[in-house]
Amino acid sequence: MSDTTNLHIAVVGGGPGGYAAAFLAADLGMAVTLIDPEVNPGGVCLYRGCIPSKALLHVAKLLEESQQSKDWGIEFAAPKIDLARLRSWKESVVKKLTGGLGVLSKQRKVHYVQGRAALENSTTLRVTKSDGTQESLIFDRIILATGSRPAIVPTLKLDSPRMMDSTGALNLEDIPATLLVVGGGYIGLELGSVYAALGTRVTVVEMLPGLLPGADRDLVTPLHKRLEKMFDGILLNTTVAAVKDEGGGIRATFDGPEVKEREKVFDRVLVSVGRKPNSEIPGLEKTRVQVGPRGFIQVNKQLQTDDPDIYAIGDVVGEPMLAHKASHEGRIAVEVIAGHKVAFEPNAIPAVVFTDPEIAWCGLTETEAQRQNREIKVTRFPWAASGRAITLDRPDGMTKLIFDPQTERLLGVGIVGAGAGELIAEGVLAIEMAALARDVASTIHPHPTLSETIMESAEVFFGTSTHIYRPKRG
Ligand SMILES: Cc1cc2nc3c(=O)[nH]c(=O)nc-3n(C[C@H](O)[C@H](O)[C@H](O)COP(=O)(O)OP(=O)(O)OC[C@H]3O[C@@H](n4cnc5c(N)ncnc54)[C@H](O)[C@@H]3O)c2cc1C
Numbered sequence: 001m002s003d004t005t006n007l008h009i010a011v012v013g014g015g016p017g018g019y020a021a022a023f024l025a026a027d028l029g030m031a032v033t034l035i036d037p038e039v040n041p042g043g044v045c046l047y048r049g050c051i052p053s054k055a056l057l058h059v060a061k062l063l064e065e066s067q068q069s070k071d072w073g074i075e076f077a078a079p080k081i082d083l084a085r086l087r088s089w090k091e092s093v094v095k096k097l098t099g100g101l102g103v104l105s106k107q108r109k110v111h112y113v114q115g116r117a118a119l120e121n122s123t124t125l126r127v128t129k130s131d132g133t134q135e136s137l138i139f140d141r142i143i144l145a146t147g148s149r150p151a152i153v154p155t156l157k158l159d160s161p162r163m164m165d166s167t168g169a170l171n172l173e174d175i176p177a178t179l180l181v182v183g184g185g186y187i188g189l190e191l192g193s194v195y196a197a198l199g200t201r202v203t204v205v206e207m208l209p210g211l212l213p214g215a216d217r218d219l220v221t222p223l224h225k226r227l228e229k230m231f232d233g234i235l236l237n238t239t240v241a242a243v244k245d246e247g248g249g250i251r252a253t254f255d256g257p258e259v260k261e262r263e264k265v266f267d268r269v270l271v272s273v274g275r276k277p278n279s280e281i282p283g284l285e286k287t288r289v290q291v292g293p294r295g296f297i298q299v300n301k302q303l304q305t306d307d308p309d310i311y312a313i314g315d316v317v318g319e320p321m322l323a324h325k326a327s328h329e330g331r332i333a334v335e336v337i338a339g340h341k342v343a344f345e346p347n348a349i350p351a352v353v354f355t356d357p358e359i360a361w362c363g364l365t366e367t368e369a370q371r372q373n374r375e376i377k378v379t380r381f382p383w384a385a386s387g388r389a390i391t392l393d394r395p396d397g398m399t400k401l402i403f404d405p406q407t408e409r410l411l412g413v414g415i416v417g418a419g420a421g422e423l424i425a426e427g428v429l430a431i432e433m434a435a436l437a438r439d440v441a442s443t444i445h446p447h448p449t450l451s452e453t454i455m456e457s458a459e460v461f462f463g464t465s466t467h468i469y470r471p472k473r474g
Contacts, residue, residue, distance in 0.1 A: 015043020017314030
C-alpha cells in the first residue's frame with residue numbers, strides 16, 4: 001500500500017457519497033476537508049430523502065396495521081394525529097443521525113467546512129462559508145459529491161404554496177384532504193403512501209403504462225393492487241398537461257388516451273418526476289471535467305473524471321441515484337487515490353421501494369434479460385406458501401430468482417412483500433459471491449422467517465421446493 005498520509009483531499013458535498021469518502025480517506029491517514037452547506041454531514045439522504053421518508057413510512061405502516069388488526073380480533077380507536085409532534089419526531093431522527101455524523105467527522109479529524117465550494121482550477125477550491133467569508137484552499141485531489149435535486153417539468157412550474165417537491169412533502173405542513181402525485185416512481189409512491197395513511201385522498205398520475213418503470217411487472221402487481229385500495233386513483237398512460245392555482249386548490253388538467261375526467265382540483269400537488277444531477281458546480285469549466293448529455297459528470301470505473309486530479313461520485317455521476325451506490329463509489333474513489341487496484345464494478349446494486357408491500361431487486365432483472373435476449377431460468381416462490389408470511393397475515397408476496405440455466409449461477413433476485421428491503425441483502429451477497437442455485441438451496445435458513453422464501457425459490461430450480469407440490473410428469 002502506498003503512503004497516503006501526505007495527501008490532502010477535498011470532498012465537495014456531505015451526502016452519503018461525500019461523507020463515506022471523507023471518513024475512509026481519514027481512516028487511511030489522509031488530511032481531509034469536507035465541504036457542505038449544512039451544519040453537519042448527511043446530504044439529501046439524511047436531511048430530505050431516505051431517512052425522513054422512512055421515519056414517516058414507519059408511522060404509515062403502524063397506521064395501516066392498526067386497521068388490519070381488526071381481522072385478528074384487536075380493534076383500536078381511530079388514530080389521533082398530532083402533526084406537530086410527528087414532524088418533531090421525524091426531525092429528531094434527522095438531527096440524531098446528522099449530529100452523529102458530525103461527531104464521527106470530528107473524531108476522525110476531518111476538517112468540516114459549512115459552506116459551498118467553487119472550483120478555481122483542478123486543485124484549488126474557493127469556499128464560501130456559511131458566515132459569508134471566503135477562502136481559497138489547495139488540495140492534491142478533489143472528490144465531487146454534489147448529488148442531485150428534484151427535476152422540474154416546465155408545464156408544472158407554478159409558484160404556489162400548494163405545489164410541492166419531495167422536500168416540501170417531507171415538511172408535512174398539513175394533511176391535505178386531496179393530493180395529486182405526479183410521477184409513479186418510488187419517491188412519489190412512498191410519499192403518497194405516507195399521506196394516504198394519514199388520511200389524505202391520493203391520486204397518482206404516471207405517463208407510462210405501469211408504476212415503477214424499471215421494476216419487473218410481476219413484482220409491481222401486488223403493490224399496484226394494494227395501492228388501488230389505499231389511493232383514490234392511479235392514472236396510467238396519463239400526463240398532467242397544466243396546473244392552475246385557483247385559490248382554493250390546484251386545478252390539474254390531464255391528458256392521455258384513458259383519461260375520463262379531464263380536470264380535477266386538488267388541495268396539494270406533489271411533483272416527483274425524477275432527479276437532476278447537481279453538475280453545474282461553479283468553476284467546473286476551469287477544469288478538464290466533462291459533463292455528459294444528461295448532465296452527469298463523466299467518470300471511468302475508478303470514478304476519475306477527465307481531469308486526473310478530480311474524482312466524482314454519487315448521484316452526480318449517474319444512475320442508479322441511490323445512497324448506497326454513492327457510498328460505495330465514494331469508498332472506491334478514495335481507495336483508487338490511495339493507490340489500491342480497485343474499480344467500481346458491482347454485480348448487483350440493490351434497489352428498494354419502501355412502500356407496503358416493499359419491492360426490492362438486485363442484479364439482472366427479467367425485463368433486462370428479455371431486452372438483452374438473454375436465456376435465463378426464473379424461479380418463483382409465492383409467500384402464500386411461507387409460514388412466516390401467514391403468521392404476519394401478509395401472503396401477498398413473492399420471491400423470484402433469476403439463474404443462468406447453463407451454469408446455474410444466480411444472476412438476479414426480485415422480491416415483493418413486507419420487509420423485502422431487508423431480505424434483498426442476502427441476494428446481493430449471493431450474487432457477489434457467485435452463488436449457484438445449489439448453494440442457495442442448501443444453505444440452512446432460520447424458521448419461521450421470510451428469508452426461507454429465498455432458499456425455497458432456489459429449491460424450485462430443482463423442482464424440489466418443500467412447500468410447493470409439483471405433480472410428476474408422465
Ligand atoms: C424523498 C427521497 C427519498 C429517498 N429515499 C432513498 C432511499 O430510501 N434509499 C436510497 O438509497 N436513496 C434514497 N434517495 C436518494 C438518495 O437520497 C441519494 O441517492 C443520495 O443522497 C445521493 O448521495 P450523494 O452523496 O450523491 O449526494 P446528496 O445526498 O445529494 O448530497 C450532496 C450534497 O452536496 C451539497 N452540495 C452541492 N453542491 C455543493 C457545492 N458546490 N459545495 C458544497 N456542497 C455542495 C448538497 O447541498 C448536498 O448536501 C431518496 C431521495 C429522496 C429525495
